[in-house]
Amino acid sequence: MSILVDKNTRLLVQGITGREGTFHTNQMIAYGTNVVGGVTPGKGGQWFEGDDKRVPIFDTVKSAVEATGANASIIFVPARFAVDAIYEAADAGVDLIVCLTEHIPVLDMIAARAYLETRRITLVGPNCPGLLTPGQAKVGIIPGNIAMPGNVGVVSKSGTLTYEVVDALTRRGIGQTTCVGIGGDPISGVSFIDVLQLFEDDPETEQIIMIGEIGGNAEEQAAAYIARHMTKRVTAFIAGRTAPPGRRMGHAGAIVEGGSGTADGKITALRQAGVTVADHPDQIVDLIG
């Protein structure tokens, strides 16, 4: 088992003919992901000539879903068009939308989130590296070679920091059920709590690693949820202990404002909830071993 993506995932790629879309579609196919179609308005009827597979291109997500039976869509579309791509995928009826696009305006995401709340659709991202279920499916850009199948669930706001941790796990022979990058924007799709709940319900996941960062209060909310609902062990790391207040640390959401969203506040909340918090990422592997 795993969460959100597996070998039954039938994936569409929105923006398949763009530079990033092309490169990562090939990577996802090489990993074994079942990419069933691509969408680029105006290029319907053409084919994506991949390194290992030809994929049909459609003008709209709706026609792609009808023709391929796709149940998930990944968005590699520039920020100006990305929100529209989310609405389009939602209206076409896929179950899972993964949006990698960075720099989507916050007010656009607020409206999109409100719209998605009226439907049963899971959104991962935006501004995230996507998901990886080792040995089954890669829906995003997490390097496939650093992961291996196993029993640890990983959920993170960060991209490369996640690679760092997953790589360390794999080197130590500790495999993962699914790695989920939820993104570092102020408003996004699935939260830590949503993913923790999925891992709690997944019989193969034995314990969870949660990687948070400064800004907002998602980690504090997760701590409260863990204390009340989680039976599985959670180990955490929080980035940004040395970040100066009032400055955005790269991610749109990573900012300490008015004394809230600090790393210390998050670490304290997590420790009080019984979560072991690592001082540095190399320590995580020792803590869970």
Place this chain on the structure above:
Amino acid sequence: MNLHEYQAKRLFAEHGVPIPDGKVASSPAEARQIARELGGRVVVKSQVLTGGRGKAGGIGLANSPDEAEAQAARILGMDIKGFKVRRVLVDRQAPGIKQEIYLAVLIDRAARRPMIMASAAGGMDIEEVAATTPEKILTVHIEPALGVRGYQATYLASAMDLPRELWRDFHKMVASLYACFQANDASLTEINPLVITGEGKLLALDGKMSIDDNALSRQTRLAEMRDTDEEPPAEREARLSGINFIQLEGNIGCMVNGAGLAMTTMDVIKLFGGAPANFLDIGGGAKAEQVATALRLILSDPNVKAVLINIFGGITRGDEVARGIIEALAQIDTAVPLIVRLAGTNAKEGMEILAEAKMETAVTLSDAAQKAVAAAKRGAS
């Protein structure tokens, strides 16, 4: 991106928020002229992108053009929390102040909705009010598809005990401020204080506004309002090169790919007793020239005694980064030791390129951080 008070208030006024008549001056003579036009009784306010201007002496009352000139002469050039005052706003004084109110629109991340905050206890000590008597801060959330509803403004007005004859104006004020927030992709529009004048009218005496950086590409007019005088030159160069860079106080320069990993690298340096000189994220898929620019920016800081380069390749390739480092070192003559840790995509190829450059390498982040801390200590002694 934060706007100056005069910029924020102008945008508020475009949406119907009443503001005092006023103009910006960059010399005492200009301030005098504006004061004369406004009838003499004015307030002279420093325009810097930081709070606490009043407490720092950056705001002064003047009752004549002479006094306005004197106040401007005193305030222009002042240093307020590290920001040099280059401009003052000269506003007509409010005709008496009966009450100071706080009113803001911001984003509540947890609720994923815009939120209106209001308090009858506005003014300089609003943060104190929020900390000690949070019940005096009222909030309502806005459903994005609906906008502000009349009953929400009524709730705020009645809970703040505003005089009933002002409720209609207050409704307009709330609707205008929210319209301004929406139209400009703001993450904050704040009026503090919003005053009830001696004539019983609402007037926005101060204004604060932050724009969502992600929306600046479609808010081109606002993007041009950026005050580049207040941006450190290195940060400006970084921004224009697509690099995320924030100058800090320490002596270990950092170059990392990815914001989360960049913060973590700073944290681990601190954990091992060092102090990071900067936050620097070269972004995903950085090319050699971006890496070279980044290294140049780091080394332009005279405090830097060691540089830690931590790259975990995904989209970013180790060999590309290595070429950038070699390129930068060919242009800069530096004795500052570099500690490099490459992992992930093409790390091996990258390390081979760097082998000739005789720099210290590390396998793990902890190892790299410890080596950088040791090198910085040697360099500082």
